[in-house]
Amino acid sequence: MRVNLKKRREEIGFTQDQIAKKAEIARTTYTNIELGIKNPSFDVAVRLKQILETKDDNIFLNIKVPNRNKDIRTAS
Numbered sequence: 001m002r003v004n005l006k007k008r009r010e011e012i013g014f015t016q017d018q019i020a021k022k023a024e025i026a027r028t029t030y031t032n033i034e035l036g037i038k039n040p041s042f043d044v045a046v047r048l049k050q051i052l053e054t055k056d057d058n059i060f061l062n063i064k065v066p067n068r069n070k071d072i073r074t075a076s
Helices: 003-011 016-023 027-035 042-051
Strands: none
Touching: 003 027, 016 027, 016 042
C-alpha cells in the first residue's frame, strides 16, 4: 500500500474518485495505484503529484502493511 499517497490525498480532503477525475484516469486505476497494485506511468505520476501538491517522489513508495486478518505469530 502506498501509505504516503493515501495520507496526502486525505490531508487535502479528496476522495479517490476526485483525484482520478482530476488526473483523467479511471477511479479503479487510481485505487490500484494507491494500493500498490499498479505503478503509474510517468505522465500520470506527474499529474498526481501536481494534484496532490507535492514534489516528493517518495509518495509512490510501497510500504508493506500487515494483513490484519492473518494470524501473525512468531515461532519460538
